[in-house]
Amino acid sequence: MxxxxxxxxxxxxxxxxxxxxxxxxxxxxxxxxxxxxxxxxxxxxxxxxxxxxxxxxxxxxxxxxxxxxxxxxxxxxxxxxxxxxxxxxxxxxxxxxxxxxxxxxxxxxxxxxxxxxxxxxxxxxxxxxxxxxxxxxxxxxxxxxxxxxxxxxxxxxxxxxAPIIYADTVDYSKCFWASRYGKGGNDYLNCPMTEEEYSRFYKALINAEKVPLKEFEKEAYFEGCMPIEEMARRGKETLLFGPLKPVGLIDPKTGKRPFAVVQLRKENSEGTLLNMVGFQTKLTYPEQKRVFRLIPGLENVEFARYGSIHxxxxxxxxxxxxxxxxxxxxxxxxxxxxxxxxxxxxxxxxxxxxxxxxxxxxxxxxxxxxxxxxxxxxxxxxxxxxxxxxxxxxxxxxxxxxxxxxxxxxxxxxxxxxxxxxxxxxxxxxxxxx
Ligand SMILES: Cc1cc2nc3c(=O)[nH]c(=O)nc-3n(C[C@H](O)[C@H](O)[C@H](O)COP(=O)(O)OP(=O)(O)OC[C@H]3O[C@@H](n4cnc5c(N)ncnc54)[C@H](O)[C@@H]3O)c2cc1C
Missing domain, CATH: 3.50.50.60 (FAD/NAD(P)-binding domain)
Structure with a gap:
């Protein structure tokens, strides 16, 4: 045999x-x-x-x-x-x-x-x-x-x-469903931030603890999967032109464009899971929990899967x-x-x-x-x-x-x-x- x-x-x-x-x-x-x-x-x-x-x-x-x-x-x-x-x-x-x-x-x-x-x-x-x-x-x-x-x-x-969260742990009173410029139905859950909320989040993000990068992992960035904290490190405005850009979104509560917006997209057809769009990250798991819970509406959110890059x-x-x-x-x-x-x-x-x-x-x-x-x-x-x-x-x-x-x-x-x-x-x- x-x-x-x-x-x-x-x-x-x-x-x-x-x-x-x-x-x-x-x-x-x-x-x-x-x-x-x-x-x-x-x-x-x-x-x-x-x-x-x-x-x-x-x-x-x-x-x-x-x-x-x-x-x-x-x-x-x-x-x-x-x-x-x-x-x-x-x-x-x-x-x-x-x-x-x-x-x-x-x-x-x-x-x-x-x-x-x-x-x-x-x-x-x-x-x-x-x-x-x-x-x-x-x-x-x-x-x-x-x-x-x-x-x-x-x-x-x-x-x-990017991290995935349980939809039933979101505080919906702080968020709204909409697509940028109204294109494509209400596919995204938007978490709006004021300037103060953004500053607090930004500071926590750039100071959070990361899993150290291995030499070979740096290659990954050329593949278009820059971690959100690295993007943030390029300047306080960078995220506002990237994953947190508010353009084309009006908060129905204020009737105005928010200072920054975090977008979440349904991950499964039942809608029980939401994906944090553009939030791929090397932060340690406890830090992801701490920092991402600073986002309005996500204060008590539970994670189904943390973000990672390797x-x-x-x-x-x-x-x-x-x-x-x-x-x-x-x-x-x-x-x-x-x-x-x-x-x-x-x-x-x-x-x-x-x-x-x-x-x-x-x-x-x-x-x-x-x-x-x-x-x-x-x-x-x-x-x-x-x-x-x-x-x-x-x-x-x-x-x-x-x-x-x-x-x-x-x-x-x-x-x-x-x-x-x-x-x-x-x-x-x-x-x-x-
Ligand atoms: C950087 C990094 C960090 C990770 N961190 C975690 C973590 O913290 N927690 C967690 O649960 N999972 C983590 N994972 C995932 C983890 O590696 C896997 O879950 C697990 O080790 C996979 O088991 P495996 O048997 O498939 O592969 P491995 O355990 O990697 O085993 C594969 C083996 O195949 C050998 N091999 C490769 N090519 C050949 C070849 N051509 N011929 C002969 N042998 C070969 C390798 O030397 C290796 O020993 C991490 C993965 C990576 C890459």
Missing amino acids: ENVSVIGGGLAGVEAAWQLANKGFKVNLYEMRPKKKTPAHKTDFLAELVCSNTLGGIEETTPRGLLKKEMETLGSLVIEAAKNTSVPAGGALAVDREKFAQYITKKIENHPNITVVRQEITSIPENGITIVATGPLTSDRFSSYLTDFLGEESLSFYDAI RNTFINSPKLLLPTLQLKKNPTVFFAGQITGVEGYPESAATGIIAGINAAKLMKGEEIKPPPETTMIGGLLKYICEADPDQFQPMNANFGLLPAVKIKGKRNRRKFQAERALKELEKWKENYLG
Whole structure:
């Protein structure tokens, strides 16, 4: 029997290899570090966390908390390692990053069915089953191979994400719906600012704490995704001619053009989410919350997703993948991890688990079925495979809002939804995995 090839020893790759190896299949896990480095990884360990050391909340009634519980149900190595190397972090699962990566590296390297090969892969092997899990920092040579292999418009390289907020947390008494110059209906929610309000916001914005920029990330600015705070730094007026320009907007309350306006646009067809137009940012998450809450109407706003900018290679999954993570044009190739367009540590690892489980099914010649859509993992897969290909962008589970899984409403309701999702996953596991 041929070995399965897993390309990339990050969070998704180790999970995929772990699932396959524990089911008795031989795996070659290819990791290019330390021979070839990425711009963000610092060590030789597998499953290195490149930035923050937290895997997010553990409360099962939150989307990411439920996701982690589901991963545990499916035998996640990442969650096992996180629990064994955790550090106190309130309601979150944070880890000692070195110990975490060491724990996983040791488990993988000592597994009798896994061979770790330290080598950059530049094309998908022609024979056998392959899982591609090369992550947001996929090497340049493999990226250009994938561009040719998958088609010119299938691979995106940069990601500038504006924050998304929950519409029901806005104070609508301070805002108005309108389009600039009345063109295009009332598509935008406008938050008007007086000169004093703008000054206060501006000062907070330019003094807020940022996530330090890595050298390679500076390239991103040439792609037209300047962070809002960088734009602000160019002068107090700059934003008034950019994302906060008030031209063509009249506040119905005053009958006048406001001094500045922040615009929000519906993010989903239900209108439960709003996107802060032009607010891509490198501010830390707590600072985004503090500074953006200074905008009139957003004083108590809750964030579904914070803004960010970092290099991010991802494929257009809705165009290319089946909900089983198999490539439509070649079902012996699976994709997993952030390269599929999920974002975040647990989300990437979760797709690795599913790719590993499904690759094992394919090895056995058995039918492959995705997990139920009413589970968090199933919801993630549904999102990456069924989103609108023209609007597709990386998304984490907090985005809640993944089509099928609604971890929303009061605590009791969320508890009920989470319990139901876990029961369904157990059932799927029993029927599917035996
Ligand atoms: C700058 C930056 C900051 C981030 N900060 C956070 C954060 O704070 N919190 C969070 O939840 N998520 C964060 N993310 C997202 C995070 O990186 C991913 O969620 C997660 O690591 C993705 O897991 P993965 O397995 O898909 O990729 P990775 O963990 O990156 O693993 C991919 C592996 O593949 C290897 N590889 C690449 N190309 C090849 C090749 N051709 N051949 C062989 N090996 C190869 C790489 O060396 C790497 O080890 C950040 C991402 C970036 C880029």
